[in-house]
Amino acid sequence: MAITVLIGAQWGDEGKGRITDALAETADIVARFNGGDNAGHSITIGKQVVRLHLLPSGIFRDGCLNVIGNGVVVNPLNLLQEIADVQAAGVEVTPQRLRISRAAHVILPGHRALDAAYESSGGIGTTLRGIGPAYSDKAARFGIRCGSMADPKAFAAAVRAHTERVNVILTHVHHRPPLDADAAAESYRAAAEQLKPFLEDTTALLHDALAQDKHILAEGAQATMLDIDHGTYPFVTSSNATVGGVLTGLGVPPRAIARVIGVAKAFTTRVGGGPFVTELQGDLAARLRGTGANPWDEYGATTGRPRRVGWLDLVALRHAVRLNGIDELALTKLDILSGISELQVCVGYHLDGQTISHFPQDSALLARCEPIYRGLPGWQASVGHARRLDDLPSEARAFIAEVEQFTGARVSLVSVGPERDQLIHC
Numbered sequence: 001m002a003i004t005v006l007i008g009a010q011w012g013d014e015g016k017g018r019i020t021d022a023l024a025e026t027a028d029i030v031a032r033f034n035g036g037d038n039a040g041h042s043i044t045i046g047k048q049v050v051r052l053h054l055l056p057s058g059i060f061r062d063g064c065l066n067v068i069g070n071g072v073v074v075n076p077l078n079l080l081q082e083i084a085d086v087q088a089a090g091v092e093v094t095p096q097r098l099r100i101s102r103a104a105h106v107i108l109p110g111h112r113a114l115d116a117a118y119e120s121s122g123g124i125g126t127t128l129r130g131i132g133p134a135y136s137d138k139a140a141r142f143g144i145r146c147g148s149m150a151d152p153k154a155f156a157a158a159v160r161a162h163t164e165r166v167n168v169i170l171t172h173v174h175h176r177p178p179l180d181a182d183a184a185a186e187s188y189r190a191a192a193e194q195l196k197p198f199l200e201d202t203t204a205l206l207h208d209a210l211a212q213d214k215h216i217l218a219e220g221a222q223a224t225m226l227d228i229d230h231g232t233y234p235f236v237t238s239s240n241a242t243v244g245g246v247l248t249g250l251g252v253p254p255r256a257i258a259r260v261i262g263v264a265k266a267f268t269t270r271v272g273g274g275p276f277v278t279e280l281q282g283d284l285a286a287r288l289r290g291t292g293a294n295p296w297d298e299y300g301a302t303t304g305r306p307r308r309v310g311w312l313d314l315v316a317l318r319h320a321v322r323l324n325g326i327d328e329l330a331l332t333k334l335d336i337l338s339g340i341s342e343l344q345v346c347v348g349y350h351l352d353g354q355t356i357s358h359f360p361q362d363s364a365l366l367a368r369c370e371p372i373y374r375g376l377p378g379w380q381a382s383v384g385h386a387r388r389l390d391d392l393p394s395e396a397r398a399f400i401a402e403v404e405q406f407t408g409a410r411v412s413l414v415s416v417g418p419e420r421d422q423l424i425h426c
């Protein structure tokens with residue numbers, strides 16, 4: 001056994017949590033390699049919908065060890081809250097089931113305050129979780145790593161010093177009130193006391209697991225088009241959400257990766273600002289988005305913001321397949337397209353009077369692109385009952401075949417509803 005990687009192939013919210021939850025059934029370890037509590041994975045278990053932000057999705061599978069890797073940024077207070085929420089849902093979160101990398105960086109109160117300050121003066125629509133400032137401090141070598149929580153008193157002193165330093169920036173540059181450095185230090189000290197038993201050298205743990213032929217599922221947060229290097233910069237998150245992030249964010253070698261699965265919706269959504277070539281407005285957009293009455297409607301799992309929606313952009317999806325070496329696609333939310341008489345998929349762009357077939361590296365160019373669509377016949381019947389490809393209407397099968405043909409990746413999983421069993425293994 002080796003590593004299976006699960007990557008978001010669009011702009012996030014593709015339903016990765018649901019697919020990881022399904023794959024976690026056969027995994028010994030589920031390891032998060034990037035991002036922080038900006039992620040929001042909704043998992044439906046029976047009548048209950050649980051939202052995970054930082055905990056790996058294997059937390060709901062007995063016998064599965066969950067690892068928060070070194071590439072993740074951890075807000076200790078929010079992690080403890082999430083652990084409490086999951087425990088309230090009847091799932092035990094013990095150090096035997098969850099390990100946190102000593103090398104993961106801590107999201108500090110100052111990071112959240114700076115994120116809010118940047119956003120209030122013309123930001124990009126972040127989740128306000130302090131992600132950008134935390135990764136900035138990591139790169140600038142000012143960050144505090146989770147390993148520091150092993151000594152709560154020294155950790156508290158470091159949090160106080162960081163908060164005092166940020167206060168200078170907050171008050172002088174952003175003209176905002178300072179944070180209470182003593183309160184910050186105390187709350188983080190108390191959190192460190194609780195999180196201490198979960199700390200681990202997770203790189204060594206994963207190497208041992210590989211040597212023992214264990215199956216590791218590397219769970220990506222955010223997605224390809226939000227990757228700091230390969231996404232639609234600057235409308236991106238601050239980590240590598242593409243496959244390279246697995247190597248650096250867990251400390252594993254490329255040859256250990258046996259399989260890369262990309263998760264993509266049967267249409268496209270994004271939250272926050274930035275170019276979106278196939279974006280729809282009006283009735284069709286409202287229909288794809290849903291009313292918000294259901295937890296799986298297109299409203300942010302972390303912020304509650306309505307998501308922007310549009311047709312499936314195959315040019316962007318093929319780019320994600322190539323960037324990540326995606327072998328297999330998990331296509332989610334096929335059921336939402338039922339009842340639309342004609343579907344569109346984007347198969348090229350018009351840019352400044354020319355036709356292009358590649359995804360431009362520069363967001364300013366992408367913003368000028370107009371979609372070239374191919375129409376595909378829709379289907380009327382509901383598909384929620386389908387458990388085999390043959391159960392799907394022929395038009396739905398043709399839609400899947402079009403995705404495979406254009407992107408060059410095999411569609412190996414199709415989700416046709418929010419329940420755990422509403423999955424087709426192709």
Ligand code: IMP
Nearest residue numbers: 012038039040126127131236237271272
């Ligand atoms: P940040 O990650 O909070 O800094 O936000 C940067 C951009 O990434 C914003 O456009 C967010 O809306 C987007 N983003 C961050 N996390 C997610 C996610 O889990 N799903 C979808 N978009 C996200």
